[in-house]
Amino acid sequence: MERIVDFIGGESGPWAVRKLTPIIGESLPKVDFISIIPSSSDNPKEGLWRIRGVRSNLRYTEKSEESTLLSVQADLGRPEARLAALIPIRKSETWWKLAQDERREIFEADSGHIKRGLKYLPAIARRLFHCRDFEEQFDFMTWFEYSSKDSDLFEELVAELRETQEWKYVERELDIRLIKI
Amino acid sequence: MERIVDFIGGESGPWAVRKLTPIIGESLPKVDFISIIPSSSDNPKEGLWRIRGVRSNLRYTEKSEESTLLSVQADLGRPEARLAALIPIRKSETWWKLAQDERREIFEADSGHIKRGLKYLPAIARRLFHCRDFEEQFDFMTWFEYSSKDSDLFEELVAELRETQEWKYVERELDIRLIKI
Numbered sequence: 001m002e003r004i005v006d007f008i009g010g011e012s013g014p015w016a017v018r019k020l021t022p023i024i025g026e027s028l029p030k031v032d033f034i035s036i037i038p039s040s041s042d043n044p045k046e047g048l049w050r051i052r053g054v055r056s057n058l059r060y061t062e063k064s065e066e067s068t069l070l071s072v073q074a075d076l077g078r079p080e081a082r083l084a085a086l087i088p089i090r091k092s093e094t095w096w097k098l099a100q101d102e103r104r105e106i107f108e109a110d111s112g113h114i115k116r117g118l119k120y121l122p123a124i125a126r127r128l129f130h131c132r133d134f135e136e137q138f139d140f141m142t143w144f145e146y147s148s149k150d151s152d153l154f155e156e157l158v159a160e161l162r163e164t165q166e167w168k169y170v171e172r173e174l175d176i177r178l179i180k181i
Numbered sequence: 182m183e184r185i186v187d188f189i190g191g192e193s194g195p196w197a198v199r200k201l202t203p204i205i206g207e208s209l210p211k212v213d214f215i216s217i218i219p220s221s222s223d224n225p226k227e228g229l230w231r232i233r234g235v236r237s238n239l240r241y242t243e244k245s246e247e248s249t250l251l252s253v254q255a256d257l258g259r260p261e262a263r264l265a266a267l268i269p270i271r272k273s274e275t276w277w278k279l280a281q282d283e284r285r286e287i288f289e290a291d292s293g294h295i296k297r298g299l300k301y302l303p304a305i306a307r308r309l310f311h312c313r314d315f316e317e318q319f320d321f322m323t324w325f326e327y328s329s330k331d332s333d334l335f336e337e338l339v340a341e342l343r344e345t346q347e348w349k350y351v352e353r354e355l356d357i358r359l360i361k362i
Contacts, residue, residue: 004316054314059240062282101243104281133235133314135185 001076004039004054005129007086007141010047015084015178023162025090025172034086034178036143051088053129053141060107065114074122081125081145084178085154088131088138095169096132111164120157123150138172182257185220185235186310188267188322191228196265196359204343206271206353215267215359217324232269234310234322241288246295255303262306262326265359266335269312269319276350277313292345301338304331319353 009017009028013035020030029048039052058066074081095103107113117126125145132139146154158175161167190198190209194216201211210229220233239247255262276284288294298307306326313320327335339356342348 004314056314057277058281060281063280066280096238099244099247100239100241100285130314133185133237133311 001036001055002038004052005036006039007051007053007129008035008037008047009033009049010035012046014181016181017176017178019175019177021175021177023173023175024170028174034176051131051136051138051141052134053131053136054134055127056130060104061114065108068118069114069121072118072121074125076125076127076143076145078125078145078147080147082180083146083148083151083154084180085144085158086141086174086176086178087144087158088141088172088174088176089170090138090172091169092171106166106169111161111166113161113164113166116157116160116164120153123147123153124157138174182217182236183219185233186217187220188232188234188310189216189218189228190214190230191216193227195362197362198357198359200356200358202356202358204354204356205351209355214362215357232312232317232319232322233315234312234317235315236308237311241285242295246289249299250295250302253299253302255306257306257308257324257326259306259326259328261328263361264327264329264332264335265361266325266339267322267355267357267359268325268339269322269353269355269357270351271318271320271353272350273352287347287350292342292347294342294345294347297338297341297345301334304328304334305338319355 009031011032013033015034015036017030017032017034020028022028031048035047061069098106108115117124123146127143129141129143130139131141144154190212192213194214196215196217198211198213198215201209203209212229216228242250279287289296298305304327308324310322310324311320312322325335
């Protein structure tokens, strides 16, 4: 996968949308399919909407946490992991005005973002894309892949994160569930 | 100033290039002027080269450091600060593969990047632009403004930073000196 990609919501693509739910704030137009393609600076001809994101360096994860994650996490693209979720979020200006140590404190010491995620590895594979510095309507998108036997586990993970201190800074969140066709 | 801007090197602009020196690695074509304009996804009609950058959230600065910086630093655009420098750098893949705590350690504990900069405030005003996630040829550009009586101070600052541990990760650096016309 390229570093900068466009998530395109439209009428075709390898992932069929099962459900598109606005969790906080405004929704996006309903679409039937999502495709993930190398980003292009051209205006997209296809699709009802496009969100650009980039895989970037770690922003909060510390070395010891990274080592643990790398030892247990699964890659995207496992054949049995036919279910996916795309969860774009935007955080408030208050969040972005916090200094690095304040954001890290909320992210991990208060909310256990990494620690909570670890419990669901390797069942739930995920990848984070940053959007904020492209002036997109969201700050991040996380893409998750899992098999149908791990559906309940995935529900548990998202429910848990939404209860954290960190989520008080989320001012827009969409939850798109997909299946590989 | 917009959040995402293009630095355009060409034949016109409010800043005249006095000197363009490759410090590490490849140079850029010599130009006579630089202008800073809101970024456009169009290919630039003007200029010999363009570097896109974004003002983003703090990546290493902690709250106490930020408070000190805010209390002493000067804004860009002071009428007496007619000299400027644009210093684009690219860091190695080794740097980018480090975890957040490892990069912070090198940046401040080992290299005193913030602490060293503080000594030169408010004389030297500066602003950091991030380029890496746009897949530019540089990872950052720092823009500095100072008055001619503070020239020696500025030379001291750049010389000091170039001696740090952090600079061992710099694999390309350009130093462009300018004057407001």
